[in-house]
Amino acid sequence: MSQPAEQGSFPIQTSSQRTPAALNLASYLYQNPILKQRTGLINNERDLDFFRYKRLVRALLSDDYKNKQKNPKNGLVPINNESDAQRVLVLLIQNQLILPVQKLHYAEIKAVRGWTPNKTKPTLKRIEKAHVDPDAYFGWLYSKPNPFILLYSILAIAGVFTVILFPLWPAFMKRGVWYLSMAALGFLGLFFLIAIIRLIIYLISLVALPKPFWLFPNLFEDCGVLESFQPLYGWEEPKKPKKGKKSTKTAEVKADAVGSNGTTSSGAKASEGTTQRRKVTLEEVDE
Incomplete structure (x- = not known):
């Protein structure tokens, strides 16, 4: 496993080859009740399960994990402190099992052209820096295989x-x-x-x-x-005509596209809408 992050930041090289140790850890953590993971919309398009970093640490330091780790068949590495949990975070990112994400607020979602806030699911955006912060968010790229x-x-x-x-x-x-x-x-x-x-x-x-x-x-x-x-x-009941919705929606789109200085906003960058391999940087945040 990689060494824990020191103060500052360093790049994490990702690989498509997933190690057995990382897969065993992901299998234990995925849908673990301690994580209290939720479902959001990554780039306002598809569902993505995500969780907080502090929940990851809590699950790895739990008594349930210690009991499961004692069984060699589970293939779980020993976790003694938060530094070991941080190494697990790095390992999962390296194996492309999780990715750092940011939960956007209402104003941030409206600022991106074509994005609409969802009332039931929070909108997420992938970021390049993985913050070692209790309230940092990470999304799952792992899914358990179908047992049937x-x-x-x-x-x-x-x-x-x-x-x-x-x-x-x-x-x-x-x-x-x-x-x-x-x-x-x-x-x-x-x-x-x-x-x-x-x-x-x-x-x-x-x-x-x-x-x-x-x-x-x-x-x-x-x-x-x-x-x-x-x-x-x-x-069959006659359909009632919709009044004023189309014109109101058009006015809202124009208001979002034109700024206060009269210039048209360019919207999100093209790189945010495309999926590509990135280097993730780990940063440690002082509490």
Whole structure:
């Protein structure tokens, strides 16, 4: 593992080759309840789980970690003090398992063109300096492997061989497959028949009735199978026109783009919107 950071800062070289020690530490820390990790939006685009540095130290110095570390099968390195926890931070950054991030405030999000504050998730931005500060934020690049991936692979292979060996199936199995396929085709045909009938009834109601009438109004909605056929019928309500929203939104965009001196802001730099390999610098902050 790397040496702990001294006062000041130094660059951390990252590598795409992840060591077993780093993976074991990430497997223990990821979704650890002590971290109290949350989900934010990195660059206001995709979800990213993040946590505070002080929570990382607390998890590594916990009794639970000491008990897990005593078992050689877990492959966890001993952690005795905060300096050892800082070495773990450096190791995780080197193996590209975490990255330093900054949580933006409302005004900082609005200052970036095209970004909109999210009411449910904080907006994060990647930074090049990893501060050794209790309230510094770090985001996860690690995700635990799916424990059922082996089972899914075996089932897929078994399904392929089952189809290939169809000529060797006994007669009763072939008949069962034929009945099932006919039943599936029957249900599919019935579905298309209902869709055509409801469309004809809707077109007639446009002329003959004051309001358009729908048979199975939720048939093509994004819901469950049973909910698609509930209720049996419904009336289509006229859509209310939206007033003033478009003009107000346009005025807000222009107000953000034009500064107080009459010049147009350039927005975020192009390098902030692109993903590239960077050197992370570790800085120690005095409390």
